[in-house]
Amino acid sequence: MIGSADVVVIGGGIAGIGAAAMAAEGAKVVVLEGEAHIGHHSTGRSAAIFIRNYGNAALRALNAASAPLLEAPDGISDRSLLSPRGELMFATMADLPALAAYADGAAGLEHLNADEACALVPILRRDRIAAAVLERDAQDIDVDRFLQGLARMLRARGGVIETGAQAAAITRVGGVWRIETAKGVIEAPVLVNASGAWADEVARMAGIAPIGLVPMRRSAAIIPAPQGRDITRWPLFVPASEGFYAKPEAGRLMISPADEDPVPPHDAWPEDMVIAEGIARYEEAVTIPVTRVERTWAGLRSFVPDRTPVVGFAPGAATLDGPRFLWLAGQGGYGVQTAPALSRLAADLILGRAPALPAAVCAALDPARLA
Numbered sequence: 001m002i003g004s005a006d007v008v009v010i011g012g013g014i015a016g017i018g019a020a021a022m023a024a025e026g027a028k029v030v031v032l033e034g035e036a037h038i039g040h041h042s043t044g045r046s047a048a049i050f051i052r053n054y055g056n057a058a059l060r061a062l063n064a065a066s067a068p069l070l071e072a073p074d075g076i077s078d079r080s081l082l083s084p085r086g087e088l089m090f091a092t093m094a095d096l097p098a099l100a101a102y103a104d105g106a107a108g109l110e111h112l113n114a115d116e117a118c119a120l121v122p123i124l125r126r127d128r129i130a131a132a133v134l135e136r137d138a139q140d141i142d143v144d145r146f147l148q149g150l151a152r153m154l155r156a157r158g159g160v161i162e163t164g165a166q167a168a169a170i171t172r173v174g175g176v177w178r179i180e181t182a183k184g185v186i187e188a189p190v191l192v193n194a195s196g197a198w199a200d201e202v203a204r205m206a207g208i209a210p211i212g213l214v215p216m217r218r219s220a221a222i223i224p225a226p227q228g229r230d231i232t233r234w235p236l237f238v239p240a241s242e243g244f245y246a247k248p249e250a251g252r253l254m255i256s257p258a259d260e261d262p263v264p265p266h267d268a269w270p271e272d273m274v275i276a277e278g279i280a281r282y283e284e285a286v287t288i289p290v291t292r293v294e295r296t297w298a299g300l301r302s303f304v305p306d307r308t309p310v311v312g313f314a315p316g317a318a319t320l321d322g323p324r325f326l327w328l329a330g331q332g333g334y335g336v337q338t339a340p341a342l343s344r345l346a347a348d349l350i351l352g353r354a355p356a357l358p359a360a361v362c363a364a365l366d367p368a369r370l371a
């Protein structure tokens with residue numbers, strides 16, 4: 001028997017641990033994670049990049065609101081979670097409209113010509129670059145330090161993380177949720193659904209209408225540095241068509257096919273053909289072919305149709321006398337970099353505080369829009 005709490009969070013990824021750590025400031029919080037370790041699914045498989053201009057207007061607002069905490073993670077880590085990387089987006093003649101669409105409304109972009117782009121990433125094929133933009137303040141995120149720091153903050157505030165505790169059944173009993181796990185039963189008046197790709201399954205279990213979440217597989221491969229070059233300072237580089245992206249990773253190069261294949265929620269793995277096709281698109285853009293793939297992996301990026309996260313109490317389940325159900329889902333490919341702002345919003349809603357985020361951003365995230 002695990003007992004009772006003010007808040008039960010289902011999901012020990014960056015979303016669940018972040019929201020729990022921040023809500024634990026004013027509530028007794030228990031996180032249930034089905035796996036043996038936190039961060040096992042999407043959170044542990046990301047490309048670990050912060051890109052301020054990534055995503056639609058609501059996401060750009062969340063990115064901006066998240067940057068200060070990533071830079072100065074008080075109570076989470078003793079130093080910045082970010083380190084310099086940069087993002088270079090380049091376009092062929094045919095892809096110029098896509099580059100212009102990305103640059104539209106984006107802050108802090110430098111426009112580069114082909115020579116300047118090749119000076120940053122010397123293996124790019126100069127003849128295929130019509131124009132490029134550099135986002136200098138795109139930065140690497142130390143995801144593990146972020147996640148473990150949040151977990152420490154949660155525990156220091158009296159919160160509990162139960163691993164190996166898959167939520168298997170959820171019922172309403174009076175004013176509380178009753179959640180059954182292999183480790184026992186826990187009851188709480190507030191349930192936070194931070195279960196990543198499984199969020200619609202968890203909602204159905206609780207009798208809450210699903211939000212139409214679609215998990216999409218995204219794969220990655222690690223190759224040795226091209227011809228043994230020192231690639232440490234190369235930026236992430238991506239064609240405006242987004243047919244792949246590549247990023248230095250501890251002296252090696254990570255290449256993602258930038259795949260978005262809809263799949264059921266599961267422990268994702270990469271398909272050889274998807275990796276091969278992504279590497280072929282990479283090889284079209286560079287002068288040095290891939291000779292060896294060292295390892296591959298895949299994870300799930302889960303989206304609702306408007307590709308904006310879903311954060312807020314489920315409509316109809318928000319009455320004060322009944323148990324309340326908070327959505328914290330649909331973070332897509334932005335869940336690590338937006339975790340500071342989304343965790344804070346979840347905590348504000350749980351603790352009944354006025355949200356720190358602007359009302360228009362909160363409205364864009366509200367699950368009521370999907371009803």
Ligand SMILES: Cc1cc2nc3c(=O)[nH]c(=O)nc-3n(C[C@H](O)[C@H](O)[C@H](O)COP(=O)(O)OP(=O)(O)OC[C@H]3O[C@@H](n4cnc5c(N)ncnc54)[C@H](O)[C@@H]3O)c2cc1C
Pocket residue numbers: 010011012013014015016032033034035038039040041042043044045046047048049050165166167168194195196197198202218219220298299300301329331332333334335336337338
């Ligand atoms: C290849 C790849 C690259 C990416 N790159 C970036 C990037 O550069 N920057 C960025 O910001 N984002 C990136 N993302 C997206 C980011 O990883 C996700 O948005 C984020 O990790 C989602 O976090 P989460 O906590 O919602 O999900 P998860 O980390 O998947 O956590 C959900 C957890 O819920 C648990 N769970 C599910 N059901 C139950 C249940 N019934 N009971 C108990 N536990 C349950 C699962 O076991 C899981 O641990 C990338 C994703 C991928 C796959």
